[in-house]
Amino acid sequence: MNNDKHIYTIFGASGDLTRRKLIPALYSLYVQNLLPDKFIILGAARSPLSNEDFRNIMKESILNSNEIHDKSSAEEFLKHLYYIGLQYDNPNDYIQLKEYLEKLRSKFDIPGNTIFYLSTPPSLYKVIPVHLAAVGLNETDDGWKRLIIEKPFGFDLQSAIELKDLLLKDWKEEQIYRIDHYLGKETVQNVLVTRFSNGIFEPLWNRNYIHHIEVTAAENIGIENRGGYYDSIGALRDMIQNHLLQVVGLISMEPPSSLEPLSIRNEILKVFQSLRPLRREEVAKYAVRGQYISSVINNETVKGYREEKNIKPDSKTETFAAIKFYIDNWRWGGVPFYIRTGKRLPTRVTEVVIHFKPTPHFLFTRKNIQEACNKLILRIQPDEGMLLEIGIKTPGAGFEVQNIDLDFRYSELAHQRIPGAYERLLHDTIRGDNTLFARTGEVIEAWKFLTPILEEWSNNPNVPLYGYPAGTWGPKEADNLFDDENQTWHFPCRNLTNSNLYCEL
Structure with a gap:
């Protein structure tokens, strides 16, 4: 059991990655009792959805997931899901986001511990973290804050350096998690x-x-x-x-x-x-x-x-x-x-x-x-x-x-x-x-x-x-x-073993 109560905020919550991977993964942690007693998953995206709309979409993703075997706790898990619509480039929407987070924390007795997962196009990696910091959502006085970024981490060396400089201006290195599912x-x-x-x-x-x-x-x-x-x-x-x-x-x-x-x-x-x-x-x-x-x-x-x-x-x-x-x-x-x-x-x-x-x-x-x-x-x-x-x-x-x-x-x-x-x-x-x-x-x-x-x-x-x-x-x-003309690549089969007897492609 992890007792660090927190709010897991997912930007791009109406997207494919959230439906296929993120919510099923969080549900699997919930079933295994690896989430704290008090937690909230807050979806944030441009789509105009209600809490109920968001829950219904995610319920379907859980029930249709082939990786989840125990689906009996889906209804209880879905009660922890909330949603807020926002425009990623609108500073005022981040003020509303902060107010909504404070409202959820007060209602469910959750401290300032917050994760911000950017399940968005890479172009927004330079936008969302800046707006979050502008309203103080990077500050750790009331609890830890973590920023999760999907690859690619830049398009080339120059853009990677620019992204690094921009992120480290407002966020500490230990707050930034560059996720690589491999x-x-x-x-x-x-x-x-x-x-x-x-x-x-x-x-x-x-x-x-x-x-x-x-x-x-x-x-x-x-x-x-x-x-x-x-x-x-x-x-x-x-x-x-x-x-x-x-x-x-x-x-x-x-x-x-x-x-x-x-x-x-x-x-x-x-x-x-x-x-x-x-x-x-x-x-x-x-x-x-x-x-x-x-x-x-x-x-x-x-x-x-x-x-x-x-x-x-x-x-x-x-x-x-x-x-x-x-x-x-x-x-x-x-x-x-x-x-x-x-x-x-x-x-x-x-x-x-x-x-x-x-x-x-x-x-x-x-x-x-x-x-x-x-x-x-x-x-x-x-x-x-x-x-x-x-x-x-x-x-x-x-x-x-x-x-x-x-x-x-x-x-x-x-x-x-x-x-x-x-x-x-x-x-x-x-x-x-x-x-x-x-x-x-x-x-x-x-x-x-x-x-x-x-x-x-x-x-x-x-x-x-x-x-x-x-x-x-x-x-x-x-x-x-290869240096030796007799060398070549190892050509694998889908099956790891018995590849000398049959090769499943």
Whole structure:
């Protein structure tokens, strides 16, 4: 039980994210008795809704959620929901918001503890926090105040710095929570436990034993109805700048001195500060971009990116991005990291693959270096779990070697419920635990690292944009990022285990 009574205010409360993720996550916390005895969820948006209208909409989202099994407490939970209509750019509306918050606090005996969740377009990140501060809703005299921001955290380095300066003018760093739902996934957090609680891994987790590391985030869908948004963003900004670099930070950080949020976040920041800078003239060697083109998948014709709704016919926005980079510190010096992400790939999967170095010489026959390396696969989604690939002797005469899998899947923990990503992160915002939230320094360092790639892709018309048929693993040129011509990417199946027997796409 958390006894910090508070009001959870959601801007953009009539939007899709609130219906699909935020309210179901808060309801799940309520069912598990993880919310205080007294709390209010206040929705705020432009739509002219009454309290009853808002409750009915959210009731439908709870009842229709596949992630919620116990829906018996929905009616009691909905009594905690209230709504206020406002125009985000109208200063007077924030005066009314403050008065309404004070009214709710007085009625339900709740102190000034307040969370402001910005489930809004990024353009409003520069608007809402300023107006909140103008009426004193950032002040902590009567209780804590927290500001939750969804990605993207800026469009480039310059806009990220401007947003940082604007927010830190009125809000303290410890009040700002930059939410990245990837970091709320159980398997991502398990990276820390895998590394630091098992004596067999940490001694090997360095340049002496690891050959290279891959991080893949693949989606089998296209851009759906997000054409206008996606065409201005692209894969590098949408996935690599936030989600995947944060995962890299957890994989490669040094052991923290404690599990305190500041200690963990300090180590992640050190990783970002150690990323080897790229020069624009090196971008062609270290980064590949692609865009999906029309193809036939399961006897159905799939549109190419430029044929999608709200996409410019000559668009050069990448739907696939792959980069190679190095972390220049004592642990990782010389170990290449590879990241790729893309739309319209064969399957939806996010995973980390640790490729260990081969044995010093081939005592037993192996076909190639790829086959001779042990692999540790950390599957983030779907079929969440871990898999260690090792070699064993094939039964019979001689010493033929075959690879087998030692695996664990979270689905095997049938007696334990796996919380959703937003459920974990929203609970952390209530508890004041910012371990899994991006800090200002991390965001700025990530943009610094990616800026040469973004500038080269944007300003150099000679940089190739490779087409790849929808339903394939991206442009073949992404293989050129590897130093060894016998190396290639690990091609995952939707199923983590038994992928040598069948591959579900």
